[in-house]
Amino acid sequence: MSMEWWHWAVGGIALILLELVIPAFFVVWFGLGALLVALVALVADLSLTAQLVLWLLASVAMTVLWFKVFEHRRHKTLSGTAEGDVIGEVGLLVGAIEAYGRGKVRFQRPVLGADEWICLAETAIPAGERVRVVGIEGSFLRVTRA
Amino acid sequence: MSAGLIFVIALLVFVAVTIAKGVRVVAQGEEWIVERLGKYHGTLKPGLNILIPYLDAVAYKLVTKDIILDVQEQEVITRDNAVILTNAIAFVKVTDPVKAVYGVTDFSEAIRNLIMTTLRSIVGEMELDEALSSRDKIKARLRESIADEAVDWGLTVKSVEIQDIKPSQSMQRAMEMQAAAERERKAAVTKAEGEKQAAILEAEARLESAKRDANAQVMLAEASAEAIRRVSVAVGNETTPMLYLLGEKYIASLEKLGQGGSSKVVVMPADLQETLRGLVGKLGGRG
Numbered sequence: 001m002s003m004e005w006w007h008w009a010v011g012g013i014a015l016i017l018l019e020l021v022i023p024a025f026f027v028v029w030f031g032l033g034a035l036l037v038a039l040v041a042l043v044a045d046l047s048l049t050a051q052l053v054l055w056l057l058a059s060v061a062m063t064v065l066w067f068k069v070f071e072h073r074r075h076k077t078l079s080g081t082a083e084g085d086v087i088g089e090v091g092l093l094v095g096a097i098e099a100y101g102r103g104k105v106r107f108q109r110p111v112l113g114a115d116e117w118i119c120l121a122e123t124a125i126p127a128g129e130r131v132r133v134v135g136i137e138g139s140f141l142r143v144t145r146a
Numbered sequence: 147m148s149a150g151l152i153f154v155i156a157l158l159v160f161v162a163v164t165i166a167k168g169v170r171v172v173a174q175g176e177e178w179i180v181e182r183l184g185k186y187h188g189t190l191k192p193g194l195n196i197l198i199p200y201l202d203a204v205a206y207k208l209v210t211k212d213i214i215l216d217v218q219e220q221e222v223i224t225r226d227n228a229v230i231l232t233n234a235i236a237f238v239k240v241t242d243p244v245k246a247v248y249g250v251t252d253f254s255e256a257i258r259n260l261i262m263t264t265l266r267s268i269v270g271e272m273e274l275d276e277a278l279s280s281r282d283k284i285k286a287r288l289r290e291s292i293a294d295e296a297v298d299w300g301l302t303v304k305s306v307e308i309q310d311i312k313p314s315q316s317m318q319r320a321m322e323m324q325a326a327a328e329r330e331r332k333a334a335v336t337k338a339e340g341e342k343q344a345a346i347l348e349a350e351a352r353l354e355s356a357k358r359d360a361n362a363q364v365m366l367a368e369a370s371a372e373a374i375r376r377v378s379v380a381v382g383n384e385t386t387p388m389l390y391l392l393g394e395k396y397i398a399s400l401e402k403l404g405q406g407g408s409s410k411v412v413v414m415p416a417d418l419q420e421t422l423r424g425l426v427g428k429l430g431g432r433g
Contacts, residue, residue, distance in 0.1 A: 023171060024166060024169055024170070024171060025171050025194055026165045026169045027166075029165075049150045049151045049154050052155065053154055055158070056157060056158050056161060059161070060165075063165055080174050080192070080211050081174075081177065081192065081210055082210045082239075082241050082242065082243050083241060084241075112302055113304030114304070114305070118293070136241040136302060137242070138241070138242075138293060138295075138297030138300070138301060138302060139293035139302060140293070140297065
């Protein structure tokens, strides 16, 4: 059994198309690898084993490369995530917090469905201070001095 | 086929499967809990993620969008022993996926049950009329009461809305009957008051008319006294005109007696003049 270059090309295209169906981001790299092998097979005469090894190496290399690049991705939106875009929100403390106590913070626009929340802080903060949300704990917000 | 080829094919399958298992795409609005050898290892955020296959396993897939929880209708007994039906809807968000999956077996079910029981206890402390008219109060207290449990379960209760709060069928019937009875009572009272008023007015009318009658009699008596006084003044000591007047009246009354059908026997004094004089004499003696 010998693989012609077009076998690789057709197989590669099929794999890339398969990516549309399979909701996992890896088949496309194998498809592109196959296309690369097709290109090499067109110019050089390689054994089947060599072709397969080339395909394997190319696919893995591209996958790894993609993730190296992709690693520094940024979230465009945080909405729908667990902590959402609430973290970092700055509000006004309307009820003073004693150390390890509870206070009340008010936001300019509603946060998580309410504009007033009971908040927790480790240090005492007097009322009237601006505070920054650093965490959500159930129905309480953890804040620090902004 | 050479051994090399078979090995390469095997390797290919291995790499493909490994990459397939290692690369995970998490959709926006979801977060996945990854366990490494049975222990919590990490949370996968939306986007492309890499796992170590054979070691890591996705244990839970959580939706981190707001969850709509329908709290089913339930019967609640108020402090004054009235049965009302109430249901609610809650919007809950998973803010700590780890607590949500490891803190409680089924957080949706847990928070739903918690809302149900809390609602029951809040309404149970209220009177029927109060419960029916203070939804906002119930809402605020509900949110406050479930806050502590929600922390342990990594959930944020964004809002709880009371959908329906209505008396039960039998209670509704009783309330309608009560309202009808109240109307009937009012009608009866109004009617009785009307009758009382009428009786009073009637009595007053009678009193008034009696007063006027009495006045009239007094005035009549005064008038006849005046008339007699005037006559006696006019007559003075003269007896002749007096006799004449009396005689005339006497004869006129005899005539009347004669005409009457009942009695035909008329006893007449023999001496008419003397009789009259006797009368006048008495009058004259007084005047």
